[in-house]
Amino acid sequence: MASSLDFVHYICQQIDGAGMISYRKMFGEYAIYCDGKVIGLICDNQFFVKKTTAGELIFPNCQEASPYTNAKPHLVIDSIDNKELMTTLIRVTCDELPNPRPRKKK
Template sequence: MVASASFAEFLREQLAPMGPVSMRRMFGKTGVFCQGVMFGMVTEDTLYVRVDDHNRETFREAEAHPPLNYAKKGASIDLAFWRVPERLIDEPDELVMWARAALAAAHRVAAKRTQAPPRPKRKTRSG
């Protein structure tokens, strides 16, 4: 489920110290972007932020909840997005700190993708 208009506006206001934050619908959820990089996702008006090996310790508190996931062929696939603790909704400075750490992780992921060799194209069947 995508973010409600009121929750999306609330996040834009809370995260304004980071610079312009935009959101767009993707995969039935809402992607949260800054500097053209997706650092978070919202589903059911709950914010999830990008996690990697560098910021995992910062987000240790978020491990209490399962990561954002989706179903594929009957299996649950966990994504590298962890749920932001509800208490941060009332702690805007700390919420921005988490968002900045998530944005840094998103930049690291993007950098790895540009450095990786291109994947071979799949052959298509004709017929």
């Protein structure tokens, strides 16, 4: 089941205080970006955030799962209605992730 665009917009509204939030449709699901970094995925209307040390400190007992087959485990975020907590999680996750590699010019 593909994710609904309404759910994607809701997640983006919940985390918009963390930085410049955007999304991109990929393979029928969505990648979520913060300041140009992929911080998570939305698959089957579930929000998966990349695992980081800081993120695990904020959600120490968070369930982990792979958003798709053969993917690394991500944090499965169920507390999507807590805007303050979500914003903090995304900000610390983004800060810990490396900058994306520059694309080669054709």
